Amino acid sequence: MDRSGTLLGSGFRFLTGALLITWLVLPLIPLAIWSFAKGWFYPSLLPKVWSLRAWEYAFSDTSGVLDSLWLTVGISLAATVLSILVGVPAGRALGMYQFKGKSFIEMLILAPMIVLGIAVVLGIHSIFISMGLTNSVSGVILVHLIPTIPYMVLVMAGIFANYDPAFELQARSLGASPMKTFWYVTLPAIMPGIIVGGLFAFLVSWSQYILTLLIGGGRVVTLPLLLFNFATSGRNDITGAIGMIYILPGVIILILTAKHLSGRSGAVGGFGQI
Amino acid sequence: MTHVSLQELTKVYPGSVEPSLDQLSLEIASGELTALLGPSGCGKTTTMKMIAGLLAPTSGDVTFDGRSVLKDKPEDRGVVMVFQNYLLFPYMTVAANIGFGLKMRKINQTEIDQRVSEMLDLVKLPDLGSRRPSELSGGQQQRVALARALIVQPNVLLLDEPLSNLDAHLRFEMRDLIRNLQQDMGITTIFVTHDQEEAVVLADKIALILDGRLKQYDVSSAFYSRPIDKATALFFGGQNFIEGQVETGVFNSVLGKMQLPAGCNNGAGILTIRPENIRIGQSPDGLNTVTASLSDKIYMGTQTRLLCQVGDSLLEVIANPNDVQEYEVGQNISLHFPRNALWVLPS
Numbered sequence: 001m002d003r004s005g006t007l008l009g010s011g012f013r014f015l016t017g018a019l020l021i022t023w024l025v026l027p028l029i030p031l032a033i034w035s036f037a038k039g040w041f042y043p044s045l046l047p048k049v050w051s052l053r054a055w056e057y058a059f060s061d062t063s064g065v066l067d068s069l070w071l072t073v074g075i076s077l078a079a080t081v082l083s084i085l086v087g088v089p090a091g092r093a094l095g096m097y098q099f100k101g102k103s104f105i106e107m108l109i110l111a112p113m114i115v116l117g118i119a120v121v122l123g124i125h126s127i128f129i130s131m132g133l134t135n136s137v138s139g140v141i142l143v144h145l146i147p148t149i150p151y152m153v154l155v156m157a158g159i160f161a162n163y164d165p166a167f168e169l170q171a172r173s174l175g176a177s178p179m180k181t182f183w184y185v186t187l188p189a190i191m192p193g194i195i196v197g198g199l200f201a202f203l204v205s206w207s208q209y210i211l212t213l214l215i216g217g218g219r220v221v222t223l224p225l226l227l228f229n230f231a232t233s234g235r236n237d238i239t240g241a242i243g244m245i246y247i248l249p250g251v252i253i254l255i256l257t258a259k260h261l262s263g264r265s266g267a268v269g270g271f272g273q274i
Numbered sequence: 275m276t277h278v279s280l281q282e283l284t285k286v287y288p289g290s291v292e293p294s295l296d297q298l299s300l301e302i303a304s305g306e307l308t309a310l311l312g313p314s315g316c317g318k319t320t321t322m323k324m325i326a327g328l329l330a331p332t333s334g335d336v337t338f339d340g341r342s343v344l345k346d347k348p349e350d351r352g353v354v355m356v357f358q359n360y361l362l363f364p365y366m367t368v369a370a371n372i373g374f375g376l377k378m379r380k381i382n383q384t385e386i387d388q389r390v391s392e393m394l395d396l397v398k399l400p401d402l403g404s405r406r407p408s409e410l411s412g413g414q415q416q417r418v419a420l421a422r423a424l425i426v427q428p429n430v431l432l433l434d435e436p437l438s439n440l441d442a443h444l445r446f447e448m449r450d451l452i453r454n455l456q457q458d459m460g461i462t463t464i465f466v467t468h469d470q471e472e473a474v475v476l477a478d479k480i481a482l483i484l485d486g487r488l489k490q491y492d493v494s495s496a497f498y499s500r501p502i503d504k505a506t507a508l509f510f511g512g513q514n515f516i517e518g519q520v521e522t523g524v525f526n527s528v529l530g531k532m533q534l535p536a537g538c539n540n541g542a543g544i545l546t547i548r549p550e551n552i553r554i555g556q557s558p559d560g561l562n563t564v565t566a567s568l569s570d571k572i573y574m575g576t577q578t579r580l581l582c583q584v585g586d587s588l589l590e591v592i593a594n595p596n597d598v599q600e601y602e603v604g605q606n607i608s609l610h611f612p613r614n615a616l617w618v619l620p621s
Contacts, residue, residue, distance in 0.1 A: 169328045170361040172348040174375040175426060184374070188365045 028247065035240030054237035058245065065226065065242055072206065072222040075137060079144040079205035080198050083152040086145070087197055088190065091156020096165060113150045118210050125214045135217035143215045144208055148201035155200065159193030199253045206249055276338045276352075276429040276462045278302040278325065283334035285320050294320050296486040297334065302479075304339075305460040307453065309477035311467055311509075317486040318466035322432045325464065326355045338429060349378070352429035358439065360419040362407035368418050369394070369403035375426035393421040396455065413444045417451070424455060431456070433465035437472045449476050470497070470510050482506055498548060504619050507546055513590040514552075516545045520618055528585035529564050533613050543618040549579070549592040551615035554601075555608050562611045568603055582607060 034040060035054050037047035058065045093099070094106060124143060125134070133139035167189065171181040187194075209224045216222070223246050230239045282297040295317035302308045310318040323329035325336055327348035335342050343351050354375070362371050372393055373386040394400050397417040407415055416439070423431055436452060437445045453476065456463045467473050473480045474494045482489040482497065490502040501507035504515060518527025525532040525545050532545065557563050566582035566589060578598050580591040591609065601607055 164361070166357055166359075167361050167363065169323075169326075169348075170355070170357060171363075171374070171378075173326050173328065173353065173355045173432075174422065175349045175378040176374075177347075177349055177378075180378055185363060188363075 028243075031240045031243045033240070034236045035238075035244055037237055037240075040236070051237075054235075054241040057238055058241040063238070064221070065223075065245065068221050068223050068226045069245060071137070071220070072224075075141050075144065075212075075220075075222060076202050076205040078141045079148050080202045082141070082145055083148040083201040084194055084198055086149050087152025087156045087201075088194065090149075090153045091158075091193070091197075092160045094153065095157035095160030096163065109150050109153050111150075112146045117147060117208070121210050121214050124211075128215055134215055135219050137216075137220055140212050140216045140220045140222075143211045144205040146211070147208065148204045151200040151204055152197040155193050155197030156190065159190050163189060196257055199257055203250055203253060275304040275460055277304045277340070278430055278462055278464070279335075279337045279340070280321070280325070281335040281337065283321065283324060283336065284332050285317065285324065285329070286332045293317075293332070293486055295324075295331075295483075298483070298486075298488050300481055300488065300491060302462060302464060304462055305457075307456055307463045307465075307476065307478045309465055309467055309473035309480045310483060311470060311473040311480050312483035313509075314468050316468075316483045318468075318483055319434060321483075322355060322434060322464065322466055325430065326353045326432055327351050328355070353432060354423040354426060354428040354430075355432040356419050356423045356434065356436065358434040360407075360415045362415055362418055362422075364407055366407075367403065368399070368405050368407060368410070371407065371418055372403075372422045372425055374422060379426070389425055393425045396424075397421045397451065412439055413448065416440070416448065420452065420455070424459065424461070427459065428461060431461045431463040433463065435467050435469075435472075436465050437476065438467065438469055445472075446475075452476065482509060484509070499615075500617050501546070501619065504544060504546075507619060512546055513549050514545075514547050515619070516587050516589075517621060518543065518545055525616070525618065528587050529611075532611055532616060533561050534616055534618060535614050538618045542621045544621050546617050546619055547611055547615050549590040550577075551612060552589070552591045552593075553610040553612065554591070554593055554597050555610060557610040557612075562613055562616075564609050564611070565606050566609055568601055568605050568607045571598070571601065571603055580607070582609060 033047065036050050036052065038049040038051035038053060040047035057063050090109065094102065094109075124146070128134045128139055128143065133142060167185050168181050171185040172178070176184060207224060208222070209228065212220060212222050213225060216225075218225075223242070227239065227242045227246055230242060278300075279302070280298055280300040282299055283295060284293050284297050285295040286293045298317075298321060300308075310321055312318050320329065324331045327343070327346060331344070336344055338351075362368075363374065366374070369387075369390050373390045376386045376389060390403065391400075394403055397420060399414060399417055399421075402410065402414065402418075407418065410418065416436070433452070437448055440448055452463075465476065474497075477494060479492065480494055480497060481491040484505055489506050490497065497506065497510045501510060501512060504512075507515070516527045516529055518525050518529075520526075520534065520538050520540050520543050522540065523534050523536070523538065525534055525538075525543070527545060529545070564584055566584045568580060569583045569588070570581040572579040572581075573595060576595075577592050578595045580593060580598060580601075582589045582591055589609070
């Protein structure tokens with residue numbers, strides 16, 4: 001029984017691994033090849049002439065890729081920090097306390113994960129216009145909080161559900177002020193959640209297209225917008241190079257968080273908790 | 275050295291009608307080791323948290339040396355609470371845990387290191403400073419928690435069930451450690467427990483709290499020799515309760531006439547005697563002796579438990595196994611109730 005179970009388990013693991021590679025890694029290979037190709041046409045299996053032209057262009061001043069890269073990094077970092085500032089107290093409230101209307105608030109917080117941005121972006125757009133928040137970086141950062149906050153709150157709710165607040169009472173009783181208690185006791189305990197939730201928030205913000213396009217009014221050109229411009233203009237080699245730059249943070253983050261995402265860590269417990 | 279006074283301390287949690295703690299008044303002398311004893315949910319941990327400032331009372335007052343501390347923040351009260359599950363900060367070393375309170379008081383690291391190492395010696399864990407709490411046994415963790423509390427030289431030390439997580443041989447070791455350190459440092463110490471044995475072995479005085487109310491506050495032996503009522507006697511393992519009437523120093527009941535110690539009021543009452551205080555055989559003067567029929571005999575190693583029937587009352591007797599070897603179940607047995615071991619409870 002045990003043996004067949006293990007066999008079944010390893011077979012299943014192999015299958016999911018193979019599917020993951022098929023869907024996630026294989027599509028990237030042509031992209032990578034294109035970024036080094038000088039023309040690549042049917043029916044040749046590989047490009048006839050290799051070139052660094054696309055990469056040179058991507059890193060040149062004229063392409064605007066680097067400016068866009070730093071702008072995107074800045075927006076995503078800002079959205080991440082703000083998500084943390086909202087997500088930590090919200091996650092604490094949802095993970096640790098019972099209160100009236102809790103399930104309604106949970107639903108409201110989860111809603112942006114269920115309702116796609118494209119469905120509501122026009123409504124958001126008109127509200128942002130009336131508040132004068134369109135066409136600006138700050139408006140884009142603000143609108144990115146709509147999809148990033150739910151991830152942060154979910155992760156932190158999971159962390160706080162497994163957190164014993166008596167540690168804070170103990171610290172107070174040993175002479176720590178509320179600020180020092182947070183700094184020395186609460187923060188180290190919830191750090192794994194802040195890291196994982198923060199990386200999620202960063203990636204979610206990093207990959208926003210529609211919200212950035214509408215709220216930024218085309219003036220805030222983040223990397224996905226730039227990528228889309230090149231993709232539609234038929235420059236496959238440059239699209240490939242920018243695409244490679246674009247997926248880099250995702251790969252780095254996946255490597256960094258792999259151990260926290262095993263399911264044993266409290267950091268991802270929130271997904272089961274709410 | 276701090277005299278702790280609780281004055282009609284009451285806590286009603288939001289959403290409940292019944293108070294968790296009802297007008298508890300206690301005077302705890304400076305340097306004394308006092309137990310708050312009661313079943314779980316009786317309000318004892320609530321009391322501790324209110325003394326520590328981690329919970330605000332609904333009404334009443336807590337004073338240290340006559341000064342109300344209710345407005346003082348927990349970190350300013352000089353009260354340290356050691357929780358039942360120790361709550362050692364998991365991502366700090368043992369030394370950092372013990373030094374935490376000093377660090378919060380902005381004492382320089384050299385002095386912290388020195389005092390932590392003295393403290394580690396005191397709790398007999400001299401080489402464990404660099405370990406993580408998760409690498410320690412339960413008993414070691416508790417000693418670290420105790421060291422972490424004592425290092426700040428608190429005015430008042432609060433311990434939550436200090437012995438209940440330990441196995442039998444560690445209990446006595448820890449009991450001695452707590453008592454010695456507490457006596458040496460003269461810290462007014464209050465601990466809560468649901469275990470009367472834990473209260474008796476550790477405390478100078480015991481405050482028994484049942485259903486949120488103070489039942490009796492006295493030295494440990496009083497709970498055995500002169501409990502205030504039947505519930506108190508039952509909590510301390512009292513077994514024998516015989517209803518009857520007191521008439522001028524004599525108790526009339528199914529047991530016949532029993533000579534009482536001085537100070538028992540006339541009227542209806544319940545006679546009680548600890549099972550271990552009943553003697554086998556006739557008394558020298560023939561008084562306070564009852565003939566019972568032995569209905570069960572349970573050998574328990576160091577003692578033998580006898581169940582004896584007198585009329586419709588079943589008495590429990592704990593005897594030395596050698597004294598009762600010859601008695602068989604069904605036989606008659608003479609029981610002597612020493613006058614000074616008797617006590618009358620209100621009925």
